[in-house]
Amino acid sequence: MKFPGFNELNRVLYGMLVSLLLLTALGSSQVQAAAHAQNKRWKSPSGAVLSYSVYPAQGQNRLLWMGAEYGEQRYEQAAARYFAAHGVEVWLVDSLSAYDLPDLRSSRDKVPASDMKALLQFALHDGKKLYLAGAGTNVIPLLNGAQLLQQEPHVKKAKSPPKISGAVLIYPDLVEEVDTGKALHFLPATSHVRLSVALLQPQQSPRFWWLDKLKDALQSGGSKVHVTILPGVRDAFYERPNQSQHELQESRRLGATMFNAWRKLASDSPAHGTPHAPAARPHP
Secondary structure (H helix, E strand, C coil), rough: CCCCHHHHHHHHHHHHHHHHHHHHHHHHEEEEHHCCCCCEEEECCCEEEEEEECCCCCEEEEEECCCCCCCHHHHHHHHHHHHHEEEEEEEEEECHHHHHCCCCCCHHHHHHHHHHHHHHHHCCCCCCCEEEEEEEEHHHHHHHHHHHHHCCCHHCCCCCCCCCEEEEEEECCEEEECCCCCCCCHHHHHCCCEEEEEEECCCCCCCHHHHHHHHHCCCCCCCCEEEEEEECCCCCCCCCCCCCCHHHHHHHCHHHHHHHHHHHHHHHCCCCCCCCCCCCCCCC
């Protein structure tokens, strides 16, 4: 048996080392880009100027995320970096401050739907596949804008899927009013948008008990709904100052949880490919 000489062996090992370093550099470049958000501003048709942070990625998918319901963005920013590191660009938008509105539930209805529609069109301008994300009442402006966009004649008559590829909704608050003894009514956009929806619902939440009704309302408008239950956490679990240990753990893995839910939407329309990530963990 003939063994390679010392110099030949060195050349082989050197080649392997160079290849490994190149692969590592290529993989880390996306992560480094994701770590540096680009702060931008966009002027809406009403004149309001919205601030948003772009977490760049080289893929063909974009997530337009209506930012924190209660002002705490630490875990959202970490989740945005997670998406970007896995090939999905994220726009993390601050909508309320642009309209000088207080952080109240009623404020979400005062964000002009025409501005949200224009924002969606702006996010679609370069041909990337657009997905939406939001939590709680921040879902309301997004769906109002999506409804207005889908009501345009050329979109409404189209047989192909709408321009917006899907939405990741975290404990969405779409109920018009909760009144004991009265029927539950959802906001009009709930049953008037047509999207693929990944719905993430904490189990320790009042909204958990009308989850089936919300799913029916979304489906009545033609939406396809994927539900993921989050056991052991409450609404706004990643924004609460009094987090339980389990809620803290779930907050730290918000990016992975959302990304696994998003992959279900991407698999519904795989034209631009679906980035890979660790498999979703099973929920009890």
